[in-house]
Each structure stands twice: as structure tokens, then as C-alpha cells.
Amino acid sequence: MxxxxxxxxxxxxxxxxxxxxQTARFLAGQLTEDQFRPLRLMNGLYLQRHAPMLRVAIPYGLLSTRQLRMLAHIARTYDRGYGHFTTRQNVQYNWPDLDRVPDILADLASVQMHAIQTSGNCIRNVTSDPIAGVAADELEDPRPYCEIxxxxxxxxxxxxxxxxxxxxxxxGAEQDRAAVQVHDIGLRLVRNEAGEVGFAVLVGGGLGRTPIIGETIRPFLAKRDLLSYLExxxxxxxxxxxxxxxYKARIKILLKETGVAAFTTQVEQEWQQIKDHLVLDDTEIERVKAHFTEPPYENLPAELPGAVAQRTESDPAFAAWFRHNTFAHKVPGYRIVFLSLKPPKVPPGDLDHRQMDAIAELADRFSFGEIRVTHNQNMIFADVRASELHALWTELREWGVATPNINKATDIICCPGLDFCSLANASSIPIAEEIYSRLDNFDYLYDLGDLRINISGCMNGCGHHTVGHIGILGVDKKGEEWYQLTLGGSSANEAALGERLGPAIAKPDVADAVTTILKTYVELRAPDESFLQTVRRIGITPFQEQVYGHH
Amino acid sequence: MVIIKDGRAIAGEWLHLDNDAAIPPSGQVTVSLHRWQAERTALMARPEPVGLRLEAGDAPDAIADDLQRFPLIVLSFATMADGRLFSLARLLRERFGFAGELRARGDFIVDQIFFLNRVGVDTFEPTEDISPEAVGQAIRTFSVRYQAATDEKQPLYRRERR
Incomplete structure (x- = not known):
């Protein structure tokens, strides 16, 4: 890395x-709250309900074990012992004291980390495919460009x-695991007709109040032009x-109001003026690329080692984990292992400091000392030898991060919600827990197949509800918490915004409604049809009838 | 109001003329873009030079041909959060070749001076006084500058052996 x-x-x-x-000046009254606000936000610091919240960048989701140990140290020393991994490959601490935040930043700097531009009206942490570099469907590793x-x-x-x-x-992959269509700028590494690799440039996607899928304004951009085009x-x-x-200040609104063609012309005209002055040199690309070399893989047979294969026959718990939480690797004999940060009764994405330390130790032993965090709020060991899967699983299980539910209905994306966030209108974690508790039968969970349930406590959409297969949005109705459901959203290749199911649903009825939706799917699906495919085939009406018919 | 130029506090030698104020027969004045466009001939007939004040939404293209006449262009900050002036400054310097004094005036704070300096602003007239020492320190906040901008013509990867 x-x-x-x-x-x-x-x-x-x-x-x-x-x-x-800056903090000292604010505490001494030399900076007003209005003056301090943009400064602290550009350092990821929110002053809110219970205590300040500090958001730390994990650039494109990549962590060394030394860095993860530092995150554990910060949780232990400055916070209440845990951290929350977010949907944008960041980590948040909910309880630091304002006057100690500079010390936290100093600790982070000692391991090449920071909170720079994790909030505020500026360019935020660049995110990427969490299995970049090991994905079989990858044209080129996107991480050097993220770092640039x-x-x-x-x-x-x-x-x-x-x-x-x-x-x-x-x-950089065929399958979009970085949700590039719902970012202000999405970049996809592509090959043009001449065989040259460059970028397709998408602009104006975004979630939040006005969710929009991005538009491709340039199908191919040469690498040398990357920075000038962004500029x-x-x-x-x-x-x-x-x-x-x-609420109308994001680039998606500018794009919409200007029109895609006129906006594109403006960008292209500006770019013509600067493209020869700001060239991304090959030498710089090569310099950064040299940091993302492959680990020293061994020459291993492609087949699953006999002992592990046998375990998948004899041990159903291991078999389930192997099947649902590990994925094919581009190198024979290795697997990509997902750590689920979605066990029962824990807010999605939370880890305590002991778990962080333990995960760091396991990554040192099993995966070349690197960890990735995903925008689905899980973690990944990208390079695990297949022969060691059972040994790793045994230890991950002890630390509560081996729940075999990756991409399943209990792998819920969820924002902190009303309990922690001053923007929220409604709680989200209790909703996630209630839905989770209805899905405790793993056979049923697996029968439902790949399913993304996303929950946001307000329309700012940190829980990406608009691109959930089932999206749940908390709204405030005269001081009560109600929830708006959407179906059919996705942030993957076939990105789409979910369609509104109907009137908002009262808090006590949300889990019932989700249960009904799932039941309806099981009844109406065609053979081998995923939830998303079914919704797209039959539309939302059959679901509406079932959910609202009862009330 | 203190004005910091070249590391020193200087006296306010320019009169910033409101749109409805009468043009004095002599003395250095700055006028808004609107007024410059409306009263260009009269303003050019004065013995002393005229400076131009630009607001965040003003387009530099409108006065491209006149730019070199102005010894001073003032960027008026109505609010510190309005970042359009940072683009405007760069365009004036890098696209339109403005070589005179470029002054930030109004509601900005010392913590923005590092950026302002990088986009070509060389004089500072903040609403809240800032000492010359604080301006100097602010300009030096970061000793590393990744990007090319007005102050550095090349990005770090071309300036340094990395």
C-alpha cells in the first residue's frame, strides 16, 4: 500500500x-462558532447532540495493521472503546473531547493517517473498490489513481x-463495487478502441435529498489528462x-439545471485551456503504482486443499461461512475473506478496540498485514491462503466477525441515526436490529439470496437508502418516527433509485412490513430469480398490496 | 481596517467608492464592475488610477480588455464561505495575465490566507484585523504544496524528486 x-x-x-x-483559538473565544465551523468540518469534526464526532479518513478503504491498531488505541484512549465504520470507507468516533482532538490527529499522523477533508464543502475521501488489486474482473488497479x-x-x-x-x-473492474454512478464524480477505468486504458468520467450522481444517477460526460479520458479534467x-x-x-448546491443540481450537453461543453472548454498545463506524468503514475505491488504470493494449486474441502462437508457452520463470506481470488490457492461487521445486536459497522486489535493480529498472520474496509460497512482480508481458511474462521468467530451473512438481508447498511446524529429525524439502529431479529433462521436468510437493506435516519441518506434493494428512510411526522420504504434500488452496475412503496409506516410496523415484502418475494419469484430481479420484473404493486392490504 | 501588503501593515490609500457615491475629482478610488462598465469614460479621464472591485459572481471575461489598466483589483468577500473568489483569482492571474495588486477584502479569516496566497492574492484587507506576523505565518502554514496553482506553476511531482 x-x-x-x-x-x-x-x-x-x-x-x-x-x-x-485553531482549536485553542476557538476555545479561547478568538474564533466564533461560525468561523470555526468550516475549519473543524474540514477536519471531520462535528459538534453535536451528545459529544463531538470525529470522522477519520481511510483513503480508498485500505488499512495496514499498524493503522488499525492505532484506531484501536484511539477508541480506547479518547473514546468509549469503539469506532463506527461508515459507508464511505471512513471511521467515526462518537465521544472524543474537543480539546483532545488535536492529540488524536497527532496519533493518526504518526501512522500516516488523518481526518483531512472528511467533512465540509470540499473534496472528500476518495473511495474505491474494496477488492481492488485482487478482483478477477479488474482491468487495472484503481488505487494508484485514488492516491494521486x-x-x-x-x-x-x-x-x-x-x-x-x-x-x-x-x-477498475467490470462489476462496480464502488458505486461510481452515485458520486459527484465517478471514474471507471476502461479500454478504448485503440487498446489504451483511461477513464470514463461520470458526473452528477448522488444520494441525499435529491438522489440522481450520474451521467457519463466523457466516455474516454487519457490518464495524462486525469487531473486537468478533474480541475x-x-x-x-x-x-x-x-x-x-x-439543498440545491451539489453538482448534480448544476448538471440538471444547466443540462448535460451544456454542462459538458463548459467543462470541455475549460479543460482545453488547462490541459497542457497540468499533465499527469507517466513517471508519477509509475511512482505511485510501485506502492501497490502484489504481496509475495506462493505458487499454490487452484483446487481447495483436501482438509478444507472436507470441513465444508463435515462442518455446516464453516461451510456456510466459506460459501457466503469468502470469494474467488485472481491468484490460485487464495481466497478473499469478508469479515462481517453485522452480527446480531450490534450497530452495523461498529467494532470495539479489542476486536480491532485482534483483527490486526489476524491480518498479520493470515493476510499480509493489510485490511480493507468496504462501503457496505464490513472488512476484508484480501489475500488468505485457502489452506488456512478454517484456522482463520475459528479465530474470526471468537471475535464475532464471522457471521455468514455477507450480501444477505442481515448485512444491513445503516447510519448512526437519531441516537447519535444531530441531523437525523428518526432512529435507524433499532430498526436494523428489529429486522435482523426476524431473520434469525439462516436457511431462510440464504433462501432469500443476495439482498441489500439500507437504512437512513434522515433524507441526507448516509445509509444509502435510495440504492437499497429495500430502502428505509426515517422521517419525522409531528414528533413521531415514521419510515418511508422504497424497493428496487441499486448502486451496482445496473444502478437505480428505489421506487416508493407507499405512505410512511409507523415505527412498530416497519419490521412487519419488511417481513411481508420478503414473504411476497418468496411467493412470486421465478426460479433462481433474485429479489432485485423479481422487483424489476413484477414492479412494486404486488408488494404494495401485501404491505398496505393489512392496514 | 488594517491592510497587509508585503509583510507590512499599510495605510488605506484607496477610497472604495459605493455605487451611489459621487466620484471625487482626485484621489485613488476603486469602483464596482457595474460602475466601471457604466462610467468607464469618465473614470478613465481622471488623473489618478482607478481600481476595480469584483464580487464572487462577477465574470472576469467581461473586463478582459481593460484588466491591464487596473493597478489594483479587489476581491470582495461577502462571506468567508464563498469560494468562487478563489477561482476568480486564479483566472485573473493565470488566464488573463493580471499582474497588478490583487487584494482580498472583507469577510475572510486568517486561516484562509494560505489558500488566498496560493491563488495569487497578495494584499489582505480583512474585516477583522490580522497582524502582519499572523499573515506571514498563515502563508507558511504548509511547507508542502501538492498542486500547481498561481504560486507554483508545476505540481509537486514535477518540482521535487519523490
């Missing part, structure tokens, strides 16, 4: 010094006070994006 050189290190060290000074974009966007002097937040995702898009957005209404 990428290792900081002296320049990268200096910049995070100097950031710590800067934020220590990270550096370009860090303290960009022109783009630090944008109309609104700005999110960029990059994928052109950002300049057009910075100059012309709306600033009169924060």
Missing part, C-alpha cells in the same frame, strides 16, 4: 499543528470552499454551482 514520503508526512504533521492552533487524486485534492487552494461536499469514487469540472462547479440553497 502507499507509504508516505517526507512530503506527505510533513503535510499531515503541519495539519496537526494548524488544527491545534487524494494528493491533488488535499488542501487544493481553489477548491476548499465549494458550494457543497464533493465525493469522488474510482473503480476543469471542479472549476465549473465552484464558479457556477448554486450557493443560495444548500
Amino acid at each position: 502507499y507509504q508516505y514520503d517526507e512530503f506527505d508526512q510533513r503535510i499531515v504533521d503541519e495539519r496537526v499543528r494548524q488544527f491545534r492552533d 487524486i487524494r494528493q491533488w485534492s488535499t488542501f487544493h487552494p481553489e477548491f476548499s470552499y465549494l458550494p457543497r461536499k464533493f465525493k469522488i469514487a474510482v473503480t 476543469a469540472i471542479l472549476r465549473v462547479y465552484n464558479r457556477f454551482g448554486r450557493r443560495d440553497n444548500k
Whole structure:
């Protein structure tokens, strides 16, 4: 993975010094709340309901074990012992004291981490495919480009006070696991007719209040032009994006109001002016690429080792985990292992400091000392020898991160909700727990197949409800918590926004409604048809009839 | 109001003329883009130079041919959060070749001076006083600059051996 050189290190060290000074000035009354707000947000710091919340960047989801141990240390030392892994490959701490945040940043800087631009109206943490580099369907590893974009966007002097937040995702694979169609800019590595690899550029996707699928404004962009093209898009957005209404300030609204063709022309014209002045050199690409080399894989047979194969026959619990939580690797003899951060009765994405330390130790032993975090709020050991799967499983199980439910109905994406977030209108974690408790039969869970349930406690949509196969959005109705359900959303290749099922549902009835939806699916599906396929084939009416017919 | 230029506090030598204020017969004044466009001939007839004030939404293209006449362009910050002026500054410097004094004036804070300096602003006239020392420190907040901008013509990967 990428290792900081002296320049990268200096910049995070100097950031710590800067934020220590800003915090001291705020606490001394020399900065007003209004002045401090954008400064602290650009460091991922929210001041809210119970305590400040600090969001730490995990650039494109990649962690070394040393870094994960530091996250455990921070949870233990400055927080209540745990951290929350988010849908944007970040980690959040919910209980730090404001005056100790500079110390947390100093600790992070000591392991090449930071909270730079994890919030605020600036370019946020660049996200990517969590199995980048090991995916069989990959054209090229997207992570070097993520790192190049990270550096370009860090303290960009022109783009630090944008109309609104700005999110960029990059994928290099056929299957989109980075949700590039619902980002402000989505980049897909593609090959053109000449055989050259570059980027398809999507703009204007996004969730939140006005969910929109992004538009491709350039089918092929040469690598040398990556930064100049980003700069052109950002300049057009910075100059012309709306600033009169924060709910209309994202680039998706500019794109919609300007029109795709006119917007594209603006970007292309701007780009023509700067493309020869800002060239991404091959030498720089190669320099960064050199940090993302393959680990020293062994030459192993492709078949599953006999002892492990036998376990999948004799031990149903192991077999279920093997089947649902491990995936094919591009190198023979290795598997990609998902750690489920969705056990029963734990808020999705939460880990305590002992688990973080244990996971770090296991990654050192079983997966070349690297961990990935996913936007579905799970973790990945990308390079596990198949022969060691049973040994790893035994230990993961002890730490509560081997629930065999990856991509299943209990692998719920969920924001912190009303219990932790000052923006939320309704709670989300209790809804997730209630739905979860109805799905405790694993045979039923597996029979339901791949299913994404996403829950947000407000329309800002941190729980990505609009792209859930089943989306659940908390709304406030005269002080009561109600929930709006949608069906048929997806952030994968066939991205779509969920369709609204009907009137909002009262809190006590939400889990029943979800149960009814699942039952309806089982009754009406064609053979081998997934939930999403069924919804797309038959539409939402049969589900409406079942859910609202009872009331 | 303190003005910081070249590391020193200087006196306010320019009169920033409101749109409805009468043009004095002499003395250095700045005017809005609107007023410049409306009263260009009269303003050009004055013995002393005229400076231009731009707001966040103003387009530099409108005065491209006149730019070199202005010894001073003032970027007026109505609110510190309005980042359009950062793009405007770069365009003035890098696209339109404006070489005169580029001043940030109004509601910005010391923590933004690092960025302002990078996009070509060289004089600072904040609503809340900032000492010359604080301006100097702010400019040096980060010793590493990844991007090319007005101050650095090349990105870090071309400036340094990495």
C-alpha cells in the first residue's frame, strides 16, 4: 500500500499543528462558532447532540495493521472503546473531547493517517473498490489513481470552499463495487478502441435529498489528462454551482439545471485551456503504482486443499461461512475473506478496540498485514491462503466477525441515526436490529439470496437508502418516527433509485412490513430469480398490496 | 481596517467608492464592475488610477480588455464561505495575465490566507484585523504544496524528486 514520503508526512504533521492552533483559538473565544465551523468540518469534526464526532479518513478503504491498531488505541484512549465504520470507507468516533482532538490527529499522523477533508464543502475521501488489486474482473488497479487524486485534492487552494461536499469514487473492474454512478464524480477505468486504458468520467450522481444517477460526460479520458479534467469540472462547479440553497448546491443540481450537453461543453472548454498545463506524468503514475505491488504470493494449486474441502462437508457452520463470506481470488490457492461487521445486536459497522486489535493480529498472520474496509460497512482480508481458511474462521468467530451473512438481508447498511446524529429525524439502529431479529433462521436468510437493506435516519441518506434493494428512510411526522420504504434500488452496475412503496409506516410496523415484502418475494419469484430481479420484473404493486392490504 | 501588503501593515490609500457615491475629482478610488462598465469614460479621464472591485459572481471575461489598466483589483468577500473568489483569482492571474495588486477584502479569516496566497492574492484587507506576523505565518502554514496553482506553476511531482 502507499507509504508516505517526507512530503506527505510533513503535510499531515503541519495539519496537526494548524488544527491545534485553531482549536485553542476557538476555545479561547478568538474564533466564533461560525468561523470555526468550516475549519473543524474540514477536519471531520462535528459538534453535536451528545459529544463531538470525529470522522477519520481511510483513503480508498485500505488499512495496514499498524493503522488499525492505532484506531484501536484511539477508541480506547479518547473514546468509549469503539469506532463506527461508515459507508464511505471512513471511521467515526462518537465521544472524543474537543480539546483532545488535536492529540488524536497527532496519533493518526504518526501512522500516516488523518481526518483531512472528511467533512465540509470540499473534496472528500476518495473511495474505491474494496477488492481492488485482487478482483478477477479488474482491468487495472484503481488505487494508484485514488492516491494521486487524494494528493491533488488535499488542501487544493481553489477548491476548499465549494458550494457543497464533493465525493469522488474510482473503480477498475467490470462489476462496480464502488458505486461510481452515485458520486459527484465517478471514474471507471476502461479500454478504448485503440487498446489504451483511461477513464470514463461520470458526473452528477448522488444520494441525499435529491438522489440522481450520474451521467457519463466523457466516455474516454487519457490518464495524462486525469487531473486537468478533474480541475476543469471542479472549476465549473465552484464558479457556477448554486450557493443560495444548500439543498440545491451539489453538482448534480448544476448538471440538471444547466443540462448535460451544456454542462459538458463548459467543462470541455475549460479543460482545453488547462490541459497542457497540468499533465499527469507517466513517471508519477509509475511512482505511485510501485506502492501497490502484489504481496509475495506462493505458487499454490487452484483446487481447495483436501482438509478444507472436507470441513465444508463435515462442518455446516464453516461451510456456510466459506460459501457466503469468502470469494474467488485472481491468484490460485487464495481466497478473499469478508469479515462481517453485522452480527446480531450490534450497530452495523461498529467494532470495539479489542476486536480491532485482534483483527490486526489476524491480518498479520493470515493476510499480509493489510485490511480493507468496504462501503457496505464490513472488512476484508484480501489475500488468505485457502489452506488456512478454517484456522482463520475459528479465530474470526471468537471475535464475532464471522457471521455468514455477507450480501444477505442481515448485512444491513445503516447510519448512526437519531441516537447519535444531530441531523437525523428518526432512529435507524433499532430498526436494523428489529429486522435482523426476524431473520434469525439462516436457511431462510440464504433462501432469500443476495439482498441489500439500507437504512437512513434522515433524507441526507448516509445509509444509502435510495440504492437499497429495500430502502428505509426515517422521517419525522409531528414528533413521531415514521419510515418511508422504497424497493428496487441499486448502486451496482445496473444502478437505480428505489421506487416508493407507499405512505410512511409507523415505527412498530416497519419490521412487519419488511417481513411481508420478503414473504411476497418468496411467493412470486421465478426460479433462481433474485429479489432485485423479481422487483424489476413484477414492479412494486404486488408488494404494495401485501404491505398496505393489512392496514 | 488594517491592510497587509508585503509583510507590512499599510495605510488605506484607496477610497472604495459605493455605487451611489459621487466620484471625487482626485484621489485613488476603486469602483464596482457595474460602475466601471457604466462610467468607464469618465473614470478613465481622471488623473489618478482607478481600481476595480469584483464580487464572487462577477465574470472576469467581461473586463478582459481593460484588466491591464487596473493597478489594483479587489476581491470582495461577502462571506468567508464563498469560494468562487478563489477561482476568480486564479483566472485573473493565470488566464488573463493580471499582474497588478490583487487584494482580498472583507469577510475572510486568517486561516484562509494560505489558500488566498496560493491563488495569487497578495494584499489582505480583512474585516477583522490580522497582524502582519499572523499573515506571514498563515502563508507558511504548509511547507508542502501538492498542486500547481498561481504560486507554483508545476505540481509537486514535477518540482521535487519523490
